[in-house]
Amino acid sequence: MIGTLRAYALDCPDPRALAGFYAGLVGGKIVEEDDEWVELVGDHGPTLAFQRVEGFRAPAWPTQDAPQQGHLDIGVTDLDAAQAQVLELGATLLEDWNGTKGWRVFADPVGHPFCLCAC
Template sequence: MPVAKVGAVVLDCPDPRALAGFYAALVGGTVVEEEDWVDLKVPGGPVLAFQAAPGYVPPRWPAPDHSQQFHLDLTVEDLDAAEKEVLALGAKPLDTEDRSRTFRVYADPAGHPFCLCAG
């Protein structure tokens, strides 16, 4: 029997409301705001939470001398269509050159890396 279950995945960022809006547009869900904390309640998945972090410095990817800290793998039906949508939402491509792979790497507006993965 497990000791615990995932309650939330929490991302530090400079603007919790803006980053929650980005992910809500990307994966759906309901945004619930508090003062310096915003939850995104995702249907069928764990809560994504966003907290204000003064002096926030985004991870660097790829950088063997600096940790990327974590990343999200997001499954999509069509990589090309999903790529157009995430770029329109404000994501930045990090590693998208090799179109033969089943994943592509992007950064969200606060600089956290995430992958779109073929489902």
């Protein structure tokens, strides 16, 4: 092993706002380093980091015009209840396959895709 995963970083226009969204989604404590970088530290899994980028361009779903470049899978026990909660937090539903799959695709408030997955 060469190293350990320290953080998964997402580019965004406002690190504090996006960290707040993900804190509502997965819990954790927001640790602000400065206006350019904010970390969300949780009890489980790696740290999520949010990096301010001027001229941020959101990923596109499902095209590759602005590739998603990665996404998060969030395990949930009740897809319908979790969907209602993430929509209330500010997520946008991108694809639900009319409920025929065990996951649904959303975008966070600045356009990063993430999935809610039944577990």
